[in-house]
Amino acid sequence: MAERIVIVGAGFAGLACARALGSSDADVTIIDRRNYHLFVPLLYQVATAALSPADIAQPIRRLLRRHKNVKVLLGELTGVDLPAQELCLRDGGRVPYDALVLATGSSFNYFGNPEWEEHAPGLKTVEDARRLRSRLLYAFERAEQESDPERQQALMTSVVVGGGPTGVEMAGAIAELTRNTLANDFHHIDPARARTILVETGPHILSTFPEELGRYAQERLTGMGIEIRCNSAVEEIGPGTVRIGEEVLPAGTVIWGAGIKASPVAEWLGVEGDRAGRVAVNDDLSAKGIEGVFVLGDSALLIDPATDKPLPGLAQVAQQQGNHLGRALRKRLQTGEPLPAFRFRDRGNTAIIGRNAAVFDWGHSRMKGGIAWLLWAIIHVYLLSGFENRMIVSAKWVWRYFTYQRGSRLITSEEEEQKPVIYDHPRPES
Template identity: 60%
Template sequence: MTKPQIVIIGAGFGGLACAKALGNSDIGVTVVDRRNHNLFQPLLYQVATAALSPADVSEPIRRTLARYGNIRVLMGEVNGIDSEGREILLSDGARLPYDSLIIATGSEYNYFGHDEWHHHAPGLKSVHEARQIRHRLLLAFEQAERSTDDAEKRRLLTSVIVGGGPTGVEMAGAISELGSFMIAKDFDSLSRDQFRVLLVEAGPRILATFPQDLSDYAANYLTRIGVEIHLNTAVQDIEPDRIRMAGEWLPAGCIVWGAGVKASPAARWLGVEPGPAGRLPVDPRLAVIGRPNIYALGDTALALDADGKPLPALAQVAKQQGLYLGNALKAELLTGAKSPPFVFQNRGNTAVIGRNAAVFDFGRWHLKGRLAWFLWAIVHVWLLVNFEKRLLVSIQWLWRYATRQRGARLIDEDAVGHIMPPPAADPQRPH
């Protein structure tokens, strides 16, 4: 009897959890991802701000799944799905058949019709983007140290973070702490009053998905460490060395985007009408509505809670869905048993703001400050892919906490020319 074949597109939190649940079973599993590594995205901001290196938050997918004899890993980019023929289409023209398909392709940043801004204001969805931001930040300080023009120094030392969600808040706090430390310890010709960090949010408050008291705490802490918060402010344009908001151009050395996400193009692959943010509507068992034997999870899926509200795009949601779906499919394919609908167990929502400062929302009760920061660290270390990563990150965090040093402050000299181009020399452009 031929083994049932399951294909999983994407090796993020949900895809890996699903694959592990199916591991070493009498089911053939193929995991397809355009990268050869999994990535712990919640800590990418620490790669971008030189606290961790890329290897600390990523691991080859083949290594992660090597102990499962029934799982095959393929590196390839999916650009279509033939649901009638039960095949996925790869960008090199290859076709991969399946009996059941699981789409766990995550999300990407939404530039709201201005995709050209991506080059000038990268987000935090890949190692490449995190390294790009780190290079721009560090290179800005090196160039400011050499500059003899005060206005140019101030431009280079101005960082703008677009979006007041958890990623934006974490980046703003980390950049403020990094810049203050480097100016105090390493750059003699620079002063703290030349250094600016702006957090720009189109809505009325930062951390809008958190309760008001936690949002207020985060805003007060960021203001105390020198971050300028601009609320009800929409971005109008972005160029390599400046950003336009509230009708005015602001020169900047580094611009980071964190203003919203949209799902992968999975809805287009399947020819179905997407839900909000491009997510695939799924039933309570995570099956894509109207597409037999196709499932979706994580940021790709529009799954609803008991109140009919969409589940948030969080790592804990994706992991729980992946574990549920892997076990459910294993039971159904091997024994014919139907599993009950998926139920999300909320373990709290958290965001770190800076040294000894974080917020934790557990629903009925809230936590903030040093204890929340300590709990945030425990949770994020635990979520790392294996013991080796947990140990390495823990040691580095302890060292950084004791010394305030950041060990990944490296600039790729081969990338300097195109990572941070000089300001556009156009005397006619508006100021």
């Protein structure tokens, strides 16, 4: 009987593992609660109307269709029965396994304030991106109807919490959307006067990059009209407001990008995770103390011997882990060899700031400016799944570059259509 390998999660790690096991002697099942693989690094462009969801997503079955030994199952994991070696699904189904790979990613960490999520959503799913896009565009629609200048300005204010790559990319995209694309779409408001505020708890943005790249990013964002608040901790987020210290900022849109936490893998396995909920794994990516279970990506806590620090929650880390484990399991099936240790090969860290501006850090060398921006675009197009998506995204980027236009400016969330945003909120103090 073929070994039953079950992979939970069709993100970068899970999909890479399934592909590496494709056409092998194993009986592989990949389970995800959605039927598509999403290219999360470009999700912020869906939220800011630069791309459509279909441009950065591909059906899982299509991506794995040539591998006859890989079965795709639509389902949501709720627990793991370790003694029986079975997965428990939300619909009541149970899936047996001989080897289990958990690659279920992460969600945003609101640091003990889960009620903030309603007012300041993060960006992890297509639904998140659509909701943020609708909320952002709807705020400008309400500002167009508002006669009070202070409330107009409040509605045209966007606050991005978190100065990491997610926050920087989001803030830059919002500034470009408001100052370029929306500039001529309204008659009673001037979107070029919109405020974009980036809030960071630490002393500078892009803290995981070298300081000189962080300074460059801050200078470019400031040049785009973005207000950067460093050494500023968010104390409270309510409907249409953000409180930083004693200051209350009225805002039409608030976006969270300040931290992540692992999916509940530790809870499913009955082990203790770290502060971010990650499960400690051995160097072969197996969960410590649990035979036959492997944890990949954002949910795995693995110390990099090169830096003596945990591997970061990056797409390249997850993809390399998935490739490594899939090939190692495949070889073990063929030869019975033990699984080798995983070694991360850092291909550089990058963040796009705005038009003709990005930063790249390879550790031994650094790059910034237009060349880094072009390299960022080439790499992201290459990493997209599917030739069709690569061509569509490339064409849209070229069109947007020369015309400054964005095509997907649609308000699709009924929830946002019914919300007054901060229309009835007290006026900001002068």
